Amino acid sequence: MYRYDEFDHKLVAERARQFRRQVKRRLSGELTEDQFKPLRLMNGLYMQLHAYMLRVNVPYGSLSSRQLRKFAHIARTYDRDFGHFTTRQNIQYNWIKLEDVPDILEELAEVEVTAIQSSGNCVRNITSDHYAGRARDELADPRVYAELLRQYTILNPEFSYLPRKFKIALTGSPRDRAAVALHDIGLRMHRNEAGETGFEVLVGGGQGRTPFIAHTIREWLAPEHLLSYVESILRVYNMYGRRDNMHKARIKIIVNQMGLDRYRELVEADWEQIRDSVLKVPQAEVDRINAYFEPPEYECLADIPDELNDVRARIPEFDQWMSANVAEHRVPGYSIVNISLKAPGLPPGDMTADTMDAVADLADRYSLDEIRVNHRQNLSFVDVRQLDLFTLWKKLKLLDLATPNIQTVSDIICCPGLDYCNLANSRSIPIAQDLSRHFVDVDHLALVGDFTINISGCMNACGHHHVGNIGILGVNKRGKEYFQLTLGGSSDENASLGDRLGRALPQDEVPAAVETIVDTYLAIRLDGERFLDTYRRAGIAPFREAVYNPVQARAVA
């Protein structure tokens, strides 16, 4: 993992001290709430329905056990004993007091964690593939570039008052686990014709009320030019992005209005002037950062399929978990273990302080001290010896963290909704809880297979409903909560936005509708088809019929 050097430490300490001063000026009335708001947002502090929420960054999803223990400590000392992992490799605390925040930031700084720019109209936490450095299909490790971007964007004087928030994500694998096409800038590592590794640069992706899949602004960019190219994209956005209407202020809107070609022209013209400036990333800095991401000293082991198969044959529950939650590692004898934060009936992504401590202990013992946080609100251990899988499974099971449902119908992404959020139309957590209680039969989960359900409590789409295989959006109809379903969304390398299924449904009809969709898929799928494949082949009609005209649909079938 990256470790702070003297410069990083100094900057983060100075930032915490600065915020202490700003809070003091706010409390004494020197700053109005209007003047203070962007300052607190840029330090992660959000005003919610009942209290302040503090959002803390886990840069590119990489967390040490020591940091996780600190998260537990913060939850215990300053909050109500739990934290909530979000879709942006952040953790949120929902019950924070303003006066405590400077102390919390200082405590976080001790373990090299910050809340800097986790909110506000600035460049947010840089996110990446949670399997980075470990995935078998990876072309190059994106973390070094994520770290360079983290530093470049933190307290950037030119880009701290952008028209709107700005999100950047990177992947180094052809299999996109970081949803890069749904970001303001998406960076995809690939090789050019000469065989050199660089970035495909995408711009203008985003969700919210006007979702867009990002466009490729540049096919291939040499890594040394990463910062200058990002600077030019940001500069053009800062100058021309709309500021008259906050709902039209994201880069996706201006790229769309201006046209990609015009946007590209402006970016390239600016970039020509700065590409060879001091922004050119020195190789020495790449090497320095890369040294932190050197692979750990793995033991010389072999894969042990036979031993594992023996246990799997004897213990079906372990077998189900292996199939659903364990992924291939690039090093023989090791595996990646996904930890589900989606046990039936629990709010997705929530974790108590005690569980955080317990997971930190397990990470020390079984995963070389490291934990990864992913955008589907789960955690991963990325360096588990296959010899330890069975023991680890037993221990995770005791903590209720071994539900074998990764990337299945009950692995639901969900925003905080009306339980916390003042923008919400509806609650969203109870829908997720209903669904996860509905789909508890693990054999059924396995039968249904690869699936995503994403729930947002309003059109701001924090729960990524546009890109869920099934998306569920809370709407308000005559003062009552209703839910609009969409089908066919995906955030992977073939990203797509979901299509509306039909009229919105009341809450108590949602689980049955989801079940009908799942059953319809099972009835019409061809061999080897995921839900998404079936949907793309058969279209929305059979699903719409089944949900809204059950009698006719049955008569035809």
Next chain:
Amino acid sequence: MALLKNNAVIDDPFADATGRETIPASGPVLVDLDQWQSHREQLLQRTEPVGVKLRSDQPPESIAEDLHSIALIALEFPVFRDGRAYSYARLLRGQYGYSGEIRAVGDVLLEQLHFMERTGFDAFELESDDPLGDMQVASADFGVWYQPAADGRLSAVQLRHRAG
């Protein structure tokens, strides 16, 4: 309203003619972009310094040709959250090589002074009882910076790999 430059509160040598019907015949003067464009020839002939004020929706491209004859560019923050002028200042100092005065005007507040200074502003029109004190507070926050900007401060990356 106080004008802060080079760590001192100074009297503004420029007469503010922006939005006025007539431009004073002599003396240093500040005009807006409309005035500049409609009286460009006369203004270019003046021997005394001329400044141009740009609104936040007026990128400096509009005066790029004439920068060598403009002594002061005032960039307006209509509200402190409107961050366009940060980019204008950087473009002026960087791509356009402008070395005259870049003045922050409008909703200019303590908490943004440091970013302004970093992006190339060197004069600040502040509504404050203690503008010098504000600047001192704003400048004392940081002693390390992650990225190069227009102020010449070395970034952490540059310091880490300084030769020798």
